[in-house]
Amino acid sequence: MTPSPASVVAWIDAVTRAQGERPALVHDGITWTYRDLWTRVEAVARHLLSTGLRPADAVGLMGANEPAFVVNYLAIMRAGGTAVPINGMLDGAAAGRQLASVDATRVFLGRVDAGVRDALAESFRILPMDPDEPPPGRGRLPVVGANSPAAIMLTSGSTGHPKGVVHTQGTMLHAVLQLTSVFPFRPDDRSVVFLPLYACIPEQVLPVLCTGGSLEILPRFEVDRVADACTRATTFDAVPTILSRLIEHAPLHKLATLRWVLFASEPMPVALLDRWWEELPGVEMHQLYGMTEVLPLSAAPHRLLRQDPASIGRAFPTTRLGVDPEHQGGPGGGRELIGASPALMKGYYKDEIATKAAIDAGGGIRTGDLGHIDERGMVYLTGRSKDIIISGGINIAPAEIEAVAARHPAVERAIVVGVPSERWGETPVVVAVARPSSALTAGDLLAHCRSLLTTYKRPTGAGLIDSLPTTGIGKTAKDAVKKMIVNGEIDLVRI
CATH class of the missing domain: 3.40.50.980 (Rossmann fold)
Structure with missing residues (x-):
């Protein structure tokens, strides 16, 4: 039937x-x-x-x-x-x-x-x-x-x-229709799948199959294998950490024939976007913002992203996205984003308490992300509530410090975490991966960040690492970095 x-x-x-x-x-x-x-x-x-x-x-x-x-x-x-x-x-x-x-x-x-x-x-x-x-x-x-x-x-x-x-x-299905109405999925697309299928079916596999395209499935992310597959493909889905590894380590001529790339799941450094546009001007970059509970919330298609790379775009036409008016506000003036959509989950399985805590009376879900929305409907993230560092009673958004670190020309990727401090409770520390063949030192990184940030946002330490630990889908695992610092596995330069 x-x-x-x-x-x-x-x-x-x-x-x-x-x-x-x-x-x-x-x-x-x-x-x-x-x-x-x-x-x-x-x-x-x-x-x-x-x-x-x-x-x-x-x-x-x-x-x-x-x-x-x-x-x-x-x-x-x-x-x-x-x-x-x-x-x-x-x-x-x-x-x-x-x-x-x-x-x-x-x-x-x-x-x-x-x-x-x-x-x-x-x-x-x-x-x-x-x-x-x-x-x-x-x-x-x-x-x-x-x-x-x-x-x-x-x-x-x-x-x-x-x-x-x-x-x-x-x-x-509504999530699929949202994605295919805004992003350039086409029947002649060949999409490379290297993110784990347990995570990427809703935003990659289903939209491709519902628009008649094809999927080349790779067992995992490997720079060389992905680059080879890109010579036969038109698109792929990724997270910023993976895009950083590709632009640094893949032969660029193998990526240059792609038509477009979709990325999501973690903040995209503007410096990384600029690098992709400079090195691969023919490849369109598109950004999706969403969460497991409500799959797509906002979109920044290529043209919009070029105009305002710091934004995560606008809400989908069938999505209501706003800020919590009762939230006291966080670093950078951000308040918690609340979203509602026909793509919203039906709830948490057999957990009415958690469902009621997450979804408000108007049918909107608390995202846990802090941000603001301007008069044009453009959405900007300023941090994630659980990642906020409270130092001396002042809230610090790691994303602000990460954006500054990413502007150093020798930095491939950087993250900021809070570490315990007897005086302040916790203070920010920046950990980065240096670009290949660079002479970057942890001291250079610390000095760069401190010179460009206001007093209370300045990191108190910096360290370099060969590669950042990641989750199953390639996002940076901040908890793992914090554990490495506590265990002394990352050598930090301190002020």
């Missing part, structure tokens, strides 16, 4: 019926057409139903990037279930806690450590991510509509109580 047109799976089904022989997925030299993809999706969906899958049942997915991950994710939704992608870097105990928190009983497992597999096998039914033989596909597929479940995205890592962000077919 054909799914309802108000669902993500219906859109991909329609693309398949219109252009079934066009390429959909490419991996290790093998190409799957849309017909190949959708035949597999429906076969797996029928197999899940034949094994007793009930409407809205949660099914986990854990493993490295491969086409079968996309197939099984879509198949769970096509069968009326709920896809639960799990961070492939978690150990077995942490992965098990996350799956149990959303009442999953099955999990598709791909390439994971044997210990993870053994731990999960004690409590969950293990389904092979890519079986040697296609599963038998019998049974009638359900009607899947806007209110049908789609996915639960878990927000916590290996520690703490995980929160399951519940999205429906309707909220995810």
Whole structure:
């Protein structure tokens, strides 16, 4: 039975019926057409139903990037279930806690450590991510509509109580329509996937498939392999940390034939944007701002970004984005941003208290980001509430110091964290990666930042590191940097 047109799976089904022989997925030299993809999706969906899958049942997915991950994710939704992608870097105990928190009983497992597999096998039914033989596909597929479940995205890592962000077919489809209406997705796009699939399906995989493009799936981010894939591609999704590594270490001629790049997830230094525009003037840069709970909130397409690179653009036409009028304000005059959209989650799984705390009476969600919106509707971030450094009772936004550090010509990437101080409670410290072959010293970095910042914002220490630790999707892991400083793993120059 054909799914309802108000669902993500219906859109991909329609693309398949219109252009079934066009390429959909490419991996290790093998190409799957849309017909190949959708035949597999429906076969797996029928197999899940034949094994007793009930409407809205949660099914986990854990493993490295491969086409079968996309197939099984879509198949769970096509069968009326709920896809639960799990961070492939978690150990077995942490992965098990996350799956149990959303009442999953099955999990598709791909390439994971044997210990993870053994731990999960004690409590969950293990389904092979890519079986040697296609599963038998019998049974009638359900009607899947806007209110049908789609996915639960878990927000916590290996520690703490995980929160399951519940999205429906309707909220995810609206996110896709927002993205494809503002950013230049086209049927002739070939998008390189190197961010982990557990995180990038909503903003990369689904918009590409819903517009008839193709995806070249790489197992992970590796500079040389990504650069080679870019010679065959038109676009990719990334985070600023990865864009910094590419512009520094990839052969630029291999990136120069790209048509456009979409980035999100962490602040983009203006100096890094300028570098991309200078080195690769033919590649358009587009910025997305959003969060797991409400996938897209604002967009800065290329032309808007060129006019105002410090902004994260404007809210989508169907999105309400404002600032909390009751917030006292933070560094740089920012107040907490609150957003509402048809792409907003339905809530946290079985957690009414957390849901009510996050969503206000008007249906808006607290983002945790501080910023302001000018009279043109342009949105500017000034920091993240949980990252704010309180030094001597004064709030300091790390992003302001990071922007200054990034202006040093020898700095490839820099972050700022707060470290304990007996006198002030905590003070800011800047840690940077130097550009290759530069003679930058930690003392140079500290002097540069202190010379350009007002007294209370000046960092009290600086250090250099070969590479910044990152999360699973390539964002800088500030907690890991703070731990390295506390453990003495980063040599700091102090004032």
